[in-house]
Amino acid sequence: METTTLSQSHISHLACSACGTTHSAFGPQLLSTCCQLPLEAQYESEEPLPRSILTNRVGTMWRYREMLPVFSDEHIVSLGEGFTPILPLLNLGQKYELKQIQLKDEGQNPTGSFKARGLSMAISKAKEFGVEGCIVPTAGNAGVAMAAYCAKAGMKAVVVMPRHTPKAFKEECYWYGADVQLVDGLINDCAARAKELNASGSLLDVSTLKEPYRLEGKKTMGYEIAEQLNWNLPDVILYPAGGGTGLIGIWKAFKEMQQLGWLPQSIKLPRMVAVQAANCQPLVDTYFGVQENCRNYMGKPTIANGLAVPRPLGEQMMLNVLRQSGGTAISVTEHEMLEGLQELGKNEGLFVAPEGAAVWMAARKLLSSGHINRDEHILLLNTGSGQKYMANVEGKYQL
Numbered sequence: 001m002e003t004t005t006l007s008q009s010h011i012s013h014l015a016c017s018a019c020g021t022t023h024s025a026f027g028p029q030l031l032s033t034c035c036q037l038p039l040e041a042q043y044e045s046e047e048p049l050p051r052s053i054l055t056n057r058v059g060t061m062w063r064y065r066e067m068l069p070v071f072s073d074e075h076i077v078s079l080g081e082g083f084t085p086i087l088p089l090l091n092l093g094q095k096y097e098l099k100q101i102q103l104k105d106e107g108q109n110p111t112g113s114f115k116a117r118g119l120s121m122a123i124s125k126a127k128e129f130g131v132e133g134c135i136v137p138t139a140g141n142a143g144v145a146m147a148a149y150c151a152k153a154g155m156k157a158v159v160v161m162p163r164h165t166p167k168a169f170k171e172e173c174y175w176y177g178a179d180v181q182l183v184d185g186l187i188n189d190c191a192a193r194a195k196e197l198n199a200s201g202s203l204l205d206v207s208t209l210k211e212p213y214r215l216e217g218k219k220t221m222g223y224e225i226a227e228q229l230n231w232n233l234p235d236v237i238l239y240p241a242g243g244g245t246g247l248i249g250i251w252k253a254f255k256e257m258q259q260l261g262w263l264p265q266s267i268k269l270p271r272m273v274a275v276q277a278a279n280c281q282p283l284v285d286t287y288f289g290v291q292e293n294c295r296n297y298m299g300k301p302t303i304a305n306g307l308a309v310p311r312p313l314g315e316q317m318m319l320n321v322l323r324q325s326g327g328t329a330i331s332v333t334e335h336e337m338l339e340g341l342q343e344l345g346k347n348e349g350l351f352v353a354p355e356g357a358a359v360w361m362a363a364r365k366l367l368s369s370g371h372i373n374r375d376e377h378i379l380l381l382n383t384g385s386g387q388k389y390m391a392n393v394e395g396k397y398q399l
């Protein structure tokens with residue numbers, strides 16, 4: 001790949017996701033000081049930024065350099081994340097009479113999930129701001145990714161995960177040299193423990209949406225979807241939503257590309273669908289008015305560990321994306337995930353994370369209910385590799 005020096009970031013400031021109040025992008029930031037809600041990076045450039053800058057760029061998420069928040073190239077901590085393939089699901093398409101169904105395979109990222117994108121970005125910014133160590137409450141994949149990028153950056157890593165997390169996640173963290181703390185409960189219990197452990201504030205808490213930069217890593221999926229589809233977009237995108245950074249990030253990317261003039265003026269943006277586990281479906285319940293918000297939601301564990309997020313901080317941001325895009329929210333049972341896992345395995349040779357299996361099953365349900373038509377362009381996000389979930393799924397296939 002091309003090795004020309006990449007130019008610098010066009011980040012201008014951070015804005016409160018609720019009220020828009022400006023915060024500086026030139027020092028460490030956590031939640032907005034006005035509303036205690038997530039901050040979003042904003043970019044400005046005096047010169048137009050044409051799509052042609054992408055010619056001969058590296059085959060990683062760092063190809064969108066100007067629209068990423070890292071100031072100096074020397075702070076980039078990369079293991080080759082991003083630019084994952086979009087695969088056509090020809091066999092399933094034929095079986096279900098679908099005109100065009102594709103899957104973006106995020107399981108091919110370093111550390112086996114799309115969490116690599118967010119943590120590569122967050123750890124790069126942590127390095128840029130001179131942070132000595134990071135801590136994260138995690139359902140599994142975020143902890144593994146943080147441990148790997150901290151190792152690469154020479155930073156201390158503390159990972160706080162539920163005791164029931166499959167062994168593969170814990171093991172990999174140990175091999176990266178992380179301090180792993182096990183907690184009885186779900187990710188919100190881990191968050192409380194992380195807060196105690198970091199009472200002195202010496203570590204940077206890189207929890208989902210608590211610092212602004214994991215979102216910037218995740219948004220690169222949106223840039224890639226547009227670029228890889230030759231600046232066309234699917235009619236509908238299905239995404240497994242836990243904390244929601246991917247859902248929010250992909251939509252943010254579409255909005256940024258519209259501003260940049262990278263997408264055709266007339267383009268219709270995709271309907272965004274949030275897929276959750278029936279065992280933990282706070283967003284579905286709020287979206288359909290079962291509860292006012294997720295503040296008191298109680299979730300149960302699920303084999304899709306990444307979806308066990310009972311009280312996501314970015315709930316309102318996710319709801320905005322669903323409403324603005326004309327999408328919806330839907331949940332999938334544990335049994336359905338296993339069926340989807342087997343169907344993707346047998347028909348497409350893909351061993352996806354249960355989260356990815358959930359997305360396929362959600363597509364089937366929405367096709368049945370008429371929310372998606374058979375002649376639409378459908379894109380599924382498989383967010384992780386099935387390998388790490390072996391303890392959750394072993395032996396559960398139907399012969």
Ligand SMILES: *Cc1c(COP(=O)(O)O)cnc(C)c1O
Nearest residue numbers: 141242243244245246306383384
């Ligand atoms: C974390 C995770 C999710 C949920 O992602 P969010 O950005 O938190 O919504 C989905 N799938 C996998 C495999 C994950 O690790």
Ligand SMILES: [Zn+2]
Nearest residue numbers: 016019034035
């Ligand atoms: Zn605010």
